[in-house]
Amino acid sequence: xxxxxxxTPGVFPLPDWAKDDLADLKGHQKHDLIDGTxxxxxxxxxxxxxxxxxxxxxxxxxxxxxxxxxxxxxxxAHPLAVHDAVETRGIVRYYDNNNFYRDPVxxxxxxxxxxxxxxxxxxxELVEDDELQAVVPGPYSLSDLATDEHYGDExxxxxxxxxxxxxxxxxxxxxxxxxxxxxSLVENPxxxxxxxxxxxxxxxxxxxxxxxxDTDVVVQTYWxxxxxxxxxxxxDADFDALGYDFVSNSEDNxxxxxxxxxxxxxxxxxxxxxxxxxxxxxxxxxRADWLEENTPAxxxxxxxxxxxxELFYLPYSxxxxxxxxxxxxxxxxxxxx
Numbered sequence: 001x002x003x004x005x006x007x008t009p010g011v012f013p014l015p016d017w018a019k020d021d022l023a024d025l026k027g028h029q030k031h032d033l034i035d036g037t038x039x040x041x042x043x044x045x046x047x048x049x050x051x052x053x054x055x056x057x058x059x060x061x062x063x064x065x066x067x068x069x070x071x072x073x074x075x076x077a078h079p080l081a082v083h084d085a086v087e088t089r090g091i092v093r094y095y096d097n098n099n100f101y102r103d104p105v106x107x108x109x110x111x112x113x114x115x116x117x118x119x120x121x122x123x124x125e126l127v128e129d130d131e132l133q134a135v136v137p138g139p140y141s142l143s144d145l146a147t148d149e150h151y152g153d154e155x156x157x158x159x160x161x162x163x164x165x166x167x168x169x170x171x172x173x174x175x176x177x178x179x180x181x182x183x184s185l186v187e188n189p190x191x192x193x194x195x196x197x198x199x200x201x202x203x204x205x206x207x208x209x210x211x212x213x214d215t216d217v218v219v220q221t222y223w224x225x226x227x228x229x230x231x232x233x234x235x236d237a238d239f240d241a242l243g244y245d246f247v248s249n250s251e252d253n254x255x256x257x258x259x260x261x262x263x264x265x266x267x268x269x270x271x272x273x274x275x276x277x278x279x280x281x282x283x284x285x286x287r288a289d290w291l292e293e294n295t296p297a298x299x300x301x302x303x304x305x306x307x308x309x310e311l312f313y314l315p316y317s318x319x320x321x322x323x324x325x326x327x328x329x330x331x332x333x334x335x336x337x
Contacts, residue, residue, distance in 0.1 A: 002300045004288060006330040007064035009179050009220050010135035011310035013319050014070055018049040033073040033102065036082040036115060046071055047122065054126045056320060061327030064133035064177050067123035075310070076137035076181060077145045079168065080104035082115050095187055095223065105147045110164035117171040124173045134175040138182030138219065139165050139203035145184070155199055162203035166210035178217045180207055181310070185234065186224045197233035205237035216240040218267045222308045225252035232260050243267030246287065247308040257295050265301045269308025271326055276314060278321045284329035305330060
């Protein structure tokens, strides 16, 4: 029987009180955003907020807890935005929505930084050994969001970003699961040249291979469905579960699974990470049932039930309700079993 695991792709909204405190301490201008040199007062607010969102996931009954990525002012671009070899310049639209991030311009070698590992170390003190889940941007998406003024070649830059992320992942404390977020594979897929798909897959493989053998790696795609060729090449990478967005495009994602197969486990984006409508737990469980019923050739070891996207788009109170619904949906599945 398929094990159902309730989790999220992270990048949470800040609690309302933390927003207010940080508005006073940081301000709202471009130069006020996180750069890795925060004051003790700012660090303390983030520490308290981390404790709150971890506890909120535990109370909701989620099987995995993420750190929350509350410091990620630049969303998935954060790991580069705080790097010493990167200059943050103009404001850029974050994919096709009303959020913006600072353009991270890479001007030197992407050496080890350790920023995400430090966040995870702090979170590891708040959870049980089998609860902690790490979240990183995928190498293809991070290179897509950035500007290269150092490596000079698109393929070399992708390799450098992949090597950088792999080095960061190697420094992580022990984690049960690693989510690698790759929306750009859908939003801005590799070009028509055959080796571009392969390079993207190899970059994902490099990051996935940086964790210990006991950690399950999930590559989460969203905002639609992968092109068939990209999907096929991505499956060549060595990871445990591929994530599909069944909110934005259930039909094409189902087609890819049934036509080309998928990994032994799957991440199902069945909760809308951008819409304030809170799903009924029974409906979430039914969506998971529907997925199993409509993939007759697949026998999934694990199905990760998750929002389709990051959750920072939501008001904090709605975010809390969605976590609770997700946790309850997994409980419903266990009762049925």
